Amino acid sequence: MTSLLPPSTARDATAGTRTGPGADPAHRRPLVLVATFGGAAAAAGTLLVCLALGVVGWFLSDAGAHGTASDGLRVGATGWLLGHGSGVRVQGAVLTAVPLGITLVCAWAVWRLGLRVGDAVSGHGPDADRIADGERDWTVPVAAALLTAGYVVVAVLTSAVATAPDSGVGTGRVVVWAVLLCLVLGAPAVAVGSGRAAIWAGRLPVPLRLALPACRGILAGWLLVSGAALLGxxxxxLGTAANVLSQLHTDAGAATLLVLLSLLVVPNAVVFAGSYLLGPGFTVGVGTVVSPSVVAIGPLPMFPLLAALPDDRQPSTWAAAVAVVPVVVAAVALARDHRARPAGGWGEAVARALVAGVLAGLAFGLLAALAGGAVGPGRMREVGPFELEVVVHAVSAFGVGGLVGAVATTWWQRRGSEAAQ
Known part of the structure; x- marks a missing residue:
């Protein structure tokens, strides 16, 4: 990334060379090849992991007594496509729920490869001074487009080769998810890796630029609390989960496979828990609701993770107390953020808190929309959080909590400064 450093720093970074910052060959690799290969590698890497898990699952199910290893490979490829929103048809039932465990791994791969692509092509285009002067720089857009193309090619080939015509896999949905994944994560990663993000960030409005780390803190804290609630x-x-396994009469291999499958949807369950704590809750079947105020479930499939669901009951006295949790989480996150980066005044503190709260609420609402879907026939065709209600509650709670934390911390810091004088 020496091409985007000031001239004196660039000369030091290139070990005293006199040919200029663009002479570093490590940062001027062929853009087309590097970016396209990076996108293909991001897709192929996670695909290979899913294929390996598919073969392992095939062997664990019955020690390979039925079917062939190719069946395991096909299941692994289908799982990878499900992580990209493809959906699938199983014995007439359409499954549209996305296993977010697979999606998160794919997102991590896109981010890491995007950073490496950005670093490899950072010597292309104008340097920092010329970019700051307003010169157009197409390095990041071109690299991001090529990275997306490489990823999409692997996704389309996988959908065409590994699935049957009547499988219900939507290749169009896979392409849309792949493009969004690369644009939302891959393009920013290329910008960060190439050094352009540091330059462009200075052009963002100050409240937005300062609110992004605070938003990340709120969202991370809320997911941590939601995960703790799910684990609790x-x-x-735990006895109910063990009872489910015993009633399924699974051997050690099948039980291991069921646990692995459960791990793939743990992120979905964390989002469900967060939606519950926010108040609106979620549904686990047509006509059902799970929320702090009321739980009405009915018969459920025998799946160990469902043991975390509460029993059917009417509104409880402590339901109102749950609404305080997201406010407290947001307040703590903003307090930590303001201790690390004090606000310049009351206006900046309020703006940072409100923008961070709104962004965190919208981000969690997006996760709630992705976490649900159809998981079976009949009643199970509707499973997931109540997205719109979750967004409203999340924006309100995170906004109020963030405002309280930011104002309280700013007041305390200003009081300490006045006392020191």
Whole structure:
């Protein structure tokens, strides 16, 4: 990334060379080849992992007594496509829920490869001074487009080769998800890796630029609290989960496979838990609701992770107390953020808190929309959080909590400064 450093720094970074910052060959690799290969590698890497898990699952199910290894490969490829929103048809039932565990791994691969692509092509285009002067720089857009193309090619080939015509896999949905994944994560990663993001960030409005780390803190804190709530609910009903496994009469291999499948949807369950704590809750079947105020479920499939669900009941006295949790999480996150980066005044503190709260609420609402879908026939064709209600509650709670944390911390810091004087 020496091409985007000031001239004196660039000369030091290139070990005293006199040919200029663009002479570093490590940062002037062929853009077309590097970016296209990076996108293909990001897709192929996670695909190979899913294929390996598919073969392992095929062997664990019945020690390879039925079917062939190619069947395991096909299942692994289908799982990878499901992580990209493809959907699938199984014995007439359409499954549209996305296993977010696979999606998160794919997102991580796109980000890491995007950073490496950005670093490899950072010597292309104008340097920092020329970019700051307003010169157009197409390095990041071109690299991001090529990275997306490489990823999409692998996705389309996988959908065409690994699925049957009547499988219900939507290649169009896979392409849309792949493009969004590369644009939302891959393009920013290329910008960060190439050094352009540091230059462009200075052009963003100050409240937005300062609110992004605070938003990340709120969202990370909320997912951590949601995960802790899910873990606590599972531990309280661990006997129920064990009873489900025993009633399925699974051997050690099948039980291991079921646990692995459960791990793939743990991120979905964390989002469900967060939606519950926010108040609106979620549904686990047509006509059902799971929320702090009321739980009405009915019969459920025998799946160990469902043991974390509460029993059917009417509104409880402590339901109102749950609404305080997201406010507290947001307040703590903004307090930590303001201790690390004090606000310049009351206006900046309020703006940062409100923008961070709104962005975090919208981000969690997006996760809630992705976490649900159809998981079976009949009642199970509707499973997931109530997205719109979750967005409203998340934006409100995170906004109020962030405002409280930011104002309180700013007041405390200003009081300490006045006392020191």
């Amino acid at each position: 609910a599972l531990l309280l009903d």
